[in-house]
Amino acid sequence: MRTAYLLGLFTGISAYDQRVEDPKLAPAARRNLKLEILLVMALSLGQSAVYSLVSFADKATRGPLGGQTTAMNTAKNTREYFDLAYQLLEIGFALVPVLLALYLMKRSTGTTARMIGFDLRRPGRDSLAGLGLFLAMGIGTLGVYAAGRALGITTALSTANLGDYWWSIPVLLLSAARHAVVEEVIMLGVLFTYGRKLGAGAWKIIIISAAIRGSYHLYQGIGPMIGNMIMGIVFGWVYHRFGRVMPLVIAHFLLDAFGFVGFLLLGPAIGIGA
Template sequence: MPAEPAPISDHPGAAEEGVPRRLITAEVLIVLGLSLGQSGVYAIVRLLEKLSRGPLAGQTTTLNPVLDERPYFDLTYQLLGIVFALVPVALVLLLLSGRPTSAVHRLGLTFDRPVRTIAFGVGLAAIVGVGTLGVYAGGRALGITTALVPAALDDYWWTIPVLVLSALRHAVLEEVIVVGYLFVRLRQLGWSTPVIIVASSVLRGSYHLYQGFGPFIGNVLMGLLFAFFYTRTRRVLPLVIAHALIDITGFVGFALLGPAIGIGG
């Protein structure tokens, strides 16, 4: 696919006008500390805790667990978790706004090419989805991945909508910060494109370590693909769509089909 020209301010070494590099560095560290960098640290600790208990093959990691035994308090906690998880995204958009190009346009979050955008998203989701299944199966066979339960919510009228919102939360949070935001800021700090791609991919893998080493490897590979795609298109929205489709398929598919085949529920 043809590359689209990057905004002038995203060229290597082009820091924001009047803003010292040390402040941009501090900003990046604070944003990551409030979001996925913090998740990466916790994931490492959780992995060490699991390793201290015994082999990963005999352990289970539950995504989207029940947060309260009472349905409407559970729903409240689920929705609050989704809303507050997106606050760093709002912060990032605010930090990147006020320039000649809006943050939404700067990161390629616009829907001005809907057919092409959706097609890219679906294509990336298909590639990553197949690869994810392979990496998970391999990780389980090697004993380096815990058993994953993508959804453990009880069966209520709001279960599927909450799982969809949870998937969208992960997609927006990760792609906007780990790809769009980091590419802008790290290029302004003079990092080369290959180094940014690797750094973004390793960060993506780090906050999945609590699931085992297999998901770490799988998400690093996913990160390499997504980051390379971004360098060619400068568009985050196809990545958000792809990520959302992958998670919705996993979360909702498990919730609907798990009990039918004797797992989950």
């Protein structure tokens, strides 16, 4: 694998391209792969995209987006420990489509979680790469959000609304981890694997993945949709180039953790979301 990585640096061929073949598929096998990816998407981020589109239509027909607020990580019960139970259940069940996707991917394509780089073999390098992506994308994300707010095409974001409990920050961090794993494993590792098996080119998969990523953020406004599409293109290219999803999971986790916990700790003081 190290030889393939070094070869990729000099030839421009990604580790992903060297590892994944594009065999001739029988029509029945092709139909099965398409059905599996559609079902996974319908249970996870595709479902989120549909709800996001409806939510955006609702907000757009109510009044200017700039005058509205989108609340995230909201309380689910007025009693503290029932709220905690609901929060943990939601996070846990949200990860089930990831397990299903990984199971189907291995069964139908022979590709394992380790083969898409969703593992802990390289904690140091993955963490450094993830941190670098977080810093680069974090600056861009803040810029796109500020521009969207100034143009009135982005709602104010209130990203932490759990109440003042001892477990609020741990739950917010778990929520950030959940979003990172669901989005990056499915939108990159799984979608790329199925796309390549179906004969799609890398850039076609990158654009489709980025468009879906943008669509399920549309409920926040046009600015976050555009910003997440750009992030999807960058993340998609990085995954295509190096073939490991874990640095992207780490980067996504850091972005959401900073957004959620930072809002909880600093938001009221500096006016974030106002």
